[in-house]
Amino acid sequence: MTAHPVTLRKRPELFEVRLQEVRFESPDTATLYLDAGERKDYRAGQYVSISPHQFLELRPWIAWLEEQKGRKEPVRPYSLSSAPHEDLIAITVKEEEYIPGRMKYPPLLSNLLVRGLHPGARFTVLGYSGPYVLPDDLDERCNLVVHVVAGSGAVPNFGILKDALHRGHRARHVYVASNKTRQDILYHGELTALERRYPDRLRVVHALTRDPDAGESFRHGRISDALLHEVIPESERETCLVYACGPAILPWDRRAALEAGTSPTPRFMETVLGHLHTLGIHDKRIRRETYG
Numbered sequence: 001m002t003a004h005p006v007t008l009r010k011r012p013e014l015f016e017v018r019l020q021e022v023r024f025e026s027p028d029t030a031t032l033y034l035d036a037g038e039r040k041d042y043r044a045g046q047y048v049s050i051s052p053h054q055f056l057e058l059r060p061w062i063a064w065l066e067e068q069k070g071r072k073e074p075v076r077p078y079s080l081s082s083a084p085h086e087d088l089i090a091i092t093v094k095e096e097e098y099i100p101g102r103m104k105y106p107p108l109l110s111n112l113l114v115r116g117l118h119p120g121a122r123f124t125v126l127g128y129s130g131p132y133v134l135p136d137d138l139d140e141r142c143n144l145v146v147h148v149v150a151g152s153g154a155v156p157n158f159g160i161l162k163d164a165l166h167r168g169h170r171a172r173h174v175y176v177a178s179n180k181t182r183q184d185i186l187y188h189g190e191l192t193a194l195e196r197r198y199p200d201r202l203r204v205v206h207a208l209t210r211d212p213d214a215g216e217s218f219r220h221g222r223i224s225d226a227l228l229h230e231v232i233p234e235s236e237r238e239t240c241l242v243y244a245c246g247p248a249i250l251p252w253d254r255r256a257a258l259e260a261g262t263s264p265t266p267r268f269m270e271t272v273l274g275h276l277h278t279l280g281i282h283d284k285r286i287r288r289e290t291y292g
């Protein structure tokens with residue numbers, strides 16, 4: 001984490017939201033637009049937490065999972081994809097899949113949020129939380145903000161990006177996103193529109209790992225040393241701020257590796273941090289948010 005000053009608002013509180021609209025961003029990921037009334041006192045990049053216990057339809061699943069796991073099901077955090085100047089708050093949720101034999105338990109909440117709620121539904125969220133926000137003195141600190149995201153890791157960075165551009169910060173932004181295919185890219189149209197609107201302040205690069213026919217405007221393969229080397233000029237490496245969000249090694253991956261006497265396979269976050277360190281970017285200039 002960086003030592004840059006960040007003013008976070010008051011303690012998170014429970015409040016009710018009303019679902020206005022569900023918009024699919026990709027086949028398995030949807031944005032839920034929520035009317036939070038007056039409760040919009042968040043900073044771009046923060047999250048709300050949602051308790052699965054409030055949804056009656058999940059109760060049999062919760063009882064079963066709690067018995068199997070021997071503990072209470074926790075709340076699930078969801079980053080805000082909206083920015084504070086927008087009328088509605090928004091979360092973007094990826095429906096987790098269940099692969100029998102590979103996964104110990106079926107996922108609980110994400111499927112309901114993506115497919116099971118209809119406009120008008122009301123539910124309670126706890127918010128707002130999280131230090132994954134821009135520093136108060138961004139313009140004095142850096143000229144370049146680098147966003148490095150994978151899959152639904154795009155969510156808080158999209159909010160941060162919209163907020164920074166809207167507020168007219170001087171810093172430029174490079175947004176590098178990793179996805180499997182074109183159809184998995186979140187906010188593709190909006191990102192393109194932002195890039196056109198702010199050509200001097202935003203560069204967007206999409207890397208695709210499983211879409212070889214996607215065309216020349218996409219990079220092919222994972223986010224690499226070479227790609228980050230290209231988008232982060234040497235002169236900015238000591239002063240830029242990096243916001244990296246995406247999957248990291250999970251606690252149960254670590255446990256399984258320990259039991260097998262192996263090391264857990266690095267995921268997006270571990271790999272990207274390695275690349276950033278290779279470029280000489282110091283940890284104190286890197287903020288990270290990892291999704292379970």
Ligand SMILES: Cc1cc2nc3c(=O)[nH]c(=O)nc-3n(C[C@H](O)[C@H](O)[C@H](O)COP(=O)(O)OP(=O)(O)OC[C@H]3O[C@@H](n4cnc5c(N)ncnc54)[C@H](O)[C@@H]3O)c2cc1C
Pocket residue numbers: 047069076077078079080091092093094095096097098103104105106107108109110111152155156252289290291292
């Ligand atoms: C700060 C933060 C922000 C987040 N923001 C977003 C966001 O913007 N969008 C988004 O889609 N997600 C986000 N997430 C992830 C989100 O909170 C949920 O974890 C996700 O939606 C899955 O929830 P679920 O209830 O569907 O699945 P879960 O019930 O949590 O299960 C997920 C997977 O974990 C496995 N699992 C669960 N418990 C165990 C166990 N004890 N042992 C072994 N395996 C287990 C299950 O097999 C399943 O495959 C965020 C997470 C964090 C920490």
